[in-house]
Amino acid sequence: MDLVLQLLFTGIGIGAVYALVALGFVLIFRATNVVNFAQGEFSMVAAYLMVVCAVDLELPYWLSFIIALAGMAVIGVIFNLGVYYPLRHRTYLPVIIATIGASILMANGVLALYGPQPQVLPGWFETPGIQLGPVYLDSQYLLIIVVTIALVIFNYWFFEHTMIGKKLQATSQDKEMASLLGISVSTMIMITFIYSAVLGGLAGLLVAPILFVSIQMGSTIALKAFAATIIGGFGDVAGAIIGGLALGIIETFGAAYISVPYKDGFAFLVLVLFLVFRPQGIFGERVAEKA
Amino acid sequence: MPLLQINDLNVRYGEIVALRGVSFNVEEGQVVTLLGANGAGKSTTLRAISGLAKPASGDILFDGKSIAGLGPEAIVRMGISHVPEGRRVFPGLTVKENIMLGGSNRKASKAELSGEADAMFDLFPDIRKFSDALGWTLSGGQLQMVAVARGLMAKPRLLLLDEPSLGLAPVIVQAVFRIITEIRQSTTVLLVEQNARMGLSVADQGYVLETGRIVLGGKPEDLWANEAIAAAYLGGHGKPAAGLPAH
Numbered sequence: 001m002d003l004v005l006q007l008l009f010t011g012i013g014i015g016a017v018y019a020l021v022a023l024g025f026v027l028i029f030r031a032t033n034v035v036n037f038a039q040g041e042f043s044m045v046a047a048y049l050m051v052v053c054a055v056d057l058e059l060p061y062w063l064s065f066i067i068a069l070a071g072m073a074v075i076g077v078i079f080n081l082g083v084y085y086p087l088r089h090r091t092y093l094p095v096i097i098a099t100i101g102a103s104i105l106m107a108n109g110v111l112a113l114y115g116p117q118p119q120v121l122p123g124w125f126e127t128p129g130i131q132l133g134p135v136y137l138d139s140q141y142l143l144i145i146v147v148t149i150a151l152v153i154f155n156y157w158f159f160e161h162t163m164i165g166k167k168l169q170a171t172s173q174d175k176e177m178a179s180l181l182g183i184s185v186s187t188m189i190m191i192t193f194i195y196s197a198v199l200g201g202l203a204g205l206l207v208a209p210i211l212f213v214s215i216q217m218g219s220t221i222a223l224k225a226f227a228a229t230i231i232g233g234f235g236d237v238a239g240a241i242i243g244g245l246a247l248g249i250i251e252t253f254g255a256a257y258i259s260v261p262y263k264d265g266f267a268f269l270v271l272v273l274f275l276v277f278r279p280q281g282i283f284g285e286r287v288a289e290k291a
Numbered sequence: 292m293p294l295l296q297i298n299d300l301n302v303r304y305g306e307i308v309a310l311r312g313v314s315f316n317v318e319e320g321q322v323v324t325l326l327g328a329n330g331a332g333k334s335t336t337l338r339a340i341s342g343l344a345k346p347a348s349g350d351i352l353f354d355g356k357s358i359a360g361l362g363p364e365a366i367v368r369m370g371i372s373h374v375p376e377g378r379r380v381f382p383g384l385t386v387k388e389n390i391m392l393g394g395s396n397r398k399a400s401k402a403e404l405s406g407e408a409d410a411m412f413d414l415f416p417d418i419r420k421f422s423d424a425l426g427w428t429l430s431g432g433q434l435q436m437v438a439v440a441r442g443l444m445a446k447p448r449l450l451l452l453d454e455p456s457l458g459l460a461p462v463i464v465q466a467v468f469r470i471i472t473e474i475r476q477s478t479t480v481l482l483v484e485q486n487a488r489m490g491l492s493v494a495d496q497g498y499v500l501e502t503g504r505i506v507l508g509g510k511p512e513d514l515w516a517n518e519a520i521a522a523a524y525l526g527g528h529g530k531p532a533a534g535l536p537a538h
Contacts, residue, residue, distance in 0.1 A: 170392050177375065177379040179362070180373050184364055
């Protein structure tokens with residue numbers, strides 16, 4: 001039982017990272033009808049920004065964190081203007097290919113600047129963790145869970161209780177109608193890209209001390225997060241979060257009880273099972289929303 | 292000076308010519324109705340005015356200023372609100388949120404918009420109880436009410452209404468047109484209708500479009516008086532709708 005609780009804690013921690021990246025996928029998909037294949041690279045680039053600031057330049061951890069997130073906001077702007085905006089009147093296919101191109105560019109750009117050696121980023125806290133009854137709570141996992149909960153609450157408040165959130169929803173549901181009401185569609189999409197880049201970056205900063213900071217970390221996280229969005233129900237915000245958490249728990253338990261080398265395999269096995277038996281995901285696609 | 296002047300407007304969708312040399316005026320305080328069959332260019336005319344369709348040539352003057360080629364966001368800020376065909380109520384937002392977003396063309400706080408939306412329910416009492424219902428749960432008539440209420444939230448000087456009666460039961464059509472007669476007290480209306488009888492019953496001026504051209508225009512009673520036209524476009528056999536002078 002102790003082991004179960006311990007694994008649950010770890011699973012939720014890693015799942016929270018998938019949930020944050022998955023949320024970025026979903027928000028961009030809802031705003032632009034395009035899957036952003038560079039979403040994972042946002043996490044990778046943010047982690048490298050963090051390494052540069054906190055390790056190489058020895059800036060305070062919190063300051064490095066802020067700089068890295070601000071950097072991701074700038075990258076969100078550039079990404080929108082460079083990748084999405086010029087192709088916005090085309091079909092989804094050129095845009096998707098452009099996001100794949102951007103992802104290759106980001107990965108190889110970092111490789112060219114920083115080299116192939118994986119980097120180590122220390123965690124935010126000096127204390128490694130606390131013992132709570134039978135469960136050992138690693139401080140970094142604890143941070144991930146707390147930040148993710150805060151973000152989910154913020155996300156809910158932002159989309160449900162602010163006018164700008166309502167305008168973002170309106171834009172994702174019917175762009176032409178939104179523009180007829182005087183909502184600046186291009187501004188709304190810009191906000192979406194900035195927000196998604198920061199979310200992806202945040203996920204990268206949180207997970208980096210657990211993994212190594214490497215060129216490949218983006219694609220690994222993105223694949224899991226993409227699986228999470230499908231498991232949750234593609235395009236559904238709650239589904240992305242639940243799907244991310246579910247995936248984190250499944251792979252943690254799979255690794256502990258069945259096989260460590262096949263850890264990643266479990267996530268994708270679940271994905272395949274969903275695609276075969278419940279392709280609309282846990283929450284289903286809200287067909288009525290598209291009507 | 293007319294509130295809206297359309298001069299020799301041409302609109303193309305690729306190779307297809309949707310409007311050819313359309314010219315007409317809308318005077319302030321009037322209700323002007325555009326009639327015609329499917330594909331005649333009625334909706335295209337409204338889409339050109341609100342900025343959704345770019346004119347190939349010709350001009351659109353609103354209050355004396357050219358708005359041809361401006362984007363929809365700029366045009367609605369100038370005071371032209373377009374309630375498009377098919378209502379286009381945001382399905383995932385509530386009725387009240389839909390209506391509040393109608394004020395996005397103005398600088399207004401969330402609290403102000405909320406108060407104005409509540410006041411809007413006085414004009415549309417039938418949808419007040421659906422205030423917190425999501426858009427996709429509503430019936431066609433309710434959606435039309437929401438769409439018009441949302442359009443009015445822009446506080447427009449000119450309201451463009453595209454086929455408000457389409458797909459609605461006769462009793463609901465009556466309710467929608469009662470609202471149009473209330474709207475006209477304060478707002479100029481350009482109405483597109485296939486239901487000629489209802490469309491002309493509220494109009495000061497009517498135009499008939501045929502394959503992208505205006506073929507006829509005049510006061511409703513004159514349009515009814517022209518028997519050939521009445522038979523072809525207005526279904527001129529029955530008696531006119533209430534409010535129309537008998538011919």
